[in-house]
Amino acid sequence: MKIGIDKIGFYTPHMYVETEDLAIARNIEPGKFTIGIGQEKIAVPPITQDAVSLAANAALEILTDEDRDAIDYVIFATESGIDHSKAASIYIHQLLGLNRNTRSIEVKQACYSATAGIQMAKGHIALNPESKALVLGADISRYGLQTSGEVTQGAGAVAIVMSADPKIMTVESPSAYQTEDVMDFWRPLYSDTAFVQGKYSVDKYIGFFQDLFTEYTKKTGIGLSDLEAILFHLPYTKMGLKALKSILEDVNEADKTRLLANFDISKKYNATVGNIYTGSLYLSLLSLLERNTTIEPGERVGLFSYGSGAVGEFFTGILQPNYRKSLFKEQHEQMLTNRTVLTVAEYEAQFNDTLPVGVENIDLPTEKDPATICFAGIKDHMRQYVRKNK
Numbered sequence: 001m002k003i004g005i006d007k008i009g010f011y012t013p014h015m016y017v018e019t020e021d022l023a024i025a026r027n028i029e030p031g032k033f034t035i036g037i038g039q040e041k042i043a044v045p046p047i048t049q050d051a052v053s054l055a056a057n058a059a060l061e062i063l064t065d066e067d068r069d070a071i072d073y074v075i076f077a078t079e080s081g082i083d084h085s086k087a088a089s090i091y092i093h094q095l096l097g098l099n100r101n102t103r104s105i106e107v108k109q110a111c112y113s114a115t116a117g118i119q120m121a122k123g124h125i126a127l128n129p130e131s132k133a134l135v136l137g138a139d140i141s142r143y144g145l146q147t148s149g150e151v152t153q154g155a156g157a158v159a160i161v162m163s164a165d166p167k168i169m170t171v172e173s174p175s176a177y178q179t180e181d182v183m184d185f186w187r188p189l190y191s192d193t194a195f196v197q198g199k200y201s202v203d204k205y206i207g208f209f210q211d212l213f214t215e216y217t218k219k220t221g222i223g224l225s226d227l228e229a230i231l232f233h234l235p236y237t238k239m240g241l242k243a244l245k246s247i248l249e250d251v252n253e254a255d256k257t258r259l260l261a262n263f264d265i266s267k268k269y270n271a272t273v274g275n276i277y278t279g280s281l282y283l284s285l286l287s288l289l290e291r292n293t294t295i296e297p298g299e300r301v302g303l304f305s306y307g308s309g310a311v312g313e314f315f316t317g318i319l320q321p322n323y324r325k326s327l328f329k330e331q332h333e334q335m336l337t338n339r340t341v342l343t344v345a346e347y348e349a350q351f352n353d354t355l356p357v358g359v360e361n362i363d364l365p366t367e368k369d370p371a372t373i374c375f376a377g378i379k380d381h382m383r384q385y386v387r388k389n390k
């Protein structure tokens with residue numbers, strides 16, 4: 001049975017800061033951010049967007065009534081969740097009006113967890129071919145003002161409908177995966193910003209990619225010449241480029257040229273949104289699918305998923321007939337184009353506009369946020385969401 005990605009939605013907040021402006025404000029040569037790091041813009045979330053509302057907005061645009069009836073599994077991947085106990089997927093279940101007979105959970109393993117969700121959904125559909133699963137990857141990436149990770153912040157969500165006979169891409173088996181206990185990036189419970197050993201994380205990420213690609217080739221016999229593109233988890237776009245180049249040294253020119261050209265297409269959305277953690281690999285997939293003009297149905301792409309800590313996986317997918325017709329390209333391009341640019345001072349004000357810890361009651365200004373679904377405040381310690389009529 002063919003199982004895979006039937007639809008992909010995406011949402012990012014309506015504000016951003018240019019990395020060039022950020023570099024000037026931080027007294028850094030702009031080329032370091034735009035070329036050395038490979039980021040052009042960083043999405044900036046208002047206080048009225050959190051992981052739940054970002055994911056709900058991403059899913060809203062893609063779901064039909066038929067999907068709502070068939071979805072019986074919601075898997076929410078995040079590392080910027082809102083509750084230590086209740087799964088974020090339950091809020092989504094209510095906001096999207098999903099079927100009561102649904103299993104709803106939250107999964108965590110840094111930026112890897114949406115891939116865990118995809119594989120869990122695949123297993124579920126193999127056992128229940130009529131079912132669909134909704135996999136969400138949503139995060140706000142915060143390192144802190146004037147930190148070396150600041151330029152790699154971002155915010156956004158992807159929403160993926162998994163089904164049998166998918167319209168966009170099948171997810172092939174087997175895949176290659178591995179775990180190693182490393183402290184390259186983590187966020188203790190008391191901190192709302194991440195801790196990172198940046199250069200160490202880059203080394204670990206590249207090492208995982210090389211190991212997993214070798215392991216995958218050993219398992220399947222599939223090599224570089226069988227892949228139209230390799231997609232990466234992209235904390236910042238240069239990181240994926242470094243990993244890709246690390247395996248291209250002794251490769252023939254045709255493979256090298258194709259893989260580098262398609263990498264360039266696959267990084268575009270990530271370069272203008274920033275790091276969205278769990279959704280980052282799938283945002284890169286979306287960028288490739290929506291922007292390429294040469295990859296034909298039936299062709300294969302590789303995907304490298306990495307979550308610090310660390311778990312990684314390499315797997316492949318086959319693009320399906322008419323996959324372009326199932327994309328929401330115009331909506332995504334419009335969303336990215338219609339955003340408002342902030343000055344660095346305005347971005348800093350947004351960054352510092354956080355909820356007081358432990359606040360019992362608060363109303364938030366959802367009228368300032370053009371998103372359909374917003375985080376509206378807290379009532380008796382319970383988070384409130386609003387779905388505006390549009």
Ligand code: COA
Pocket residue numbers: 029030031032033035036037111148149150151152184185196197198199201202205235236306307308
């Ligand atoms: N023009 C072009 N490139 C420039 C430049 C300029 N004017 N100035 C510097 N650069 C290049 C450097 O040569 C370097 O390139 P290289 O990595 O290919 O060698 C790059 O810009 C970054 O410079 P560096 O001095 O290494 O930056 P840094 O000390 O500020 O650290 C990170 C960069 C990426 C380590 C840091 O931003 C970070 O920790 N980010 C978070 C990492 C992360 O997300 N990890 C998550 C794990 S999945």
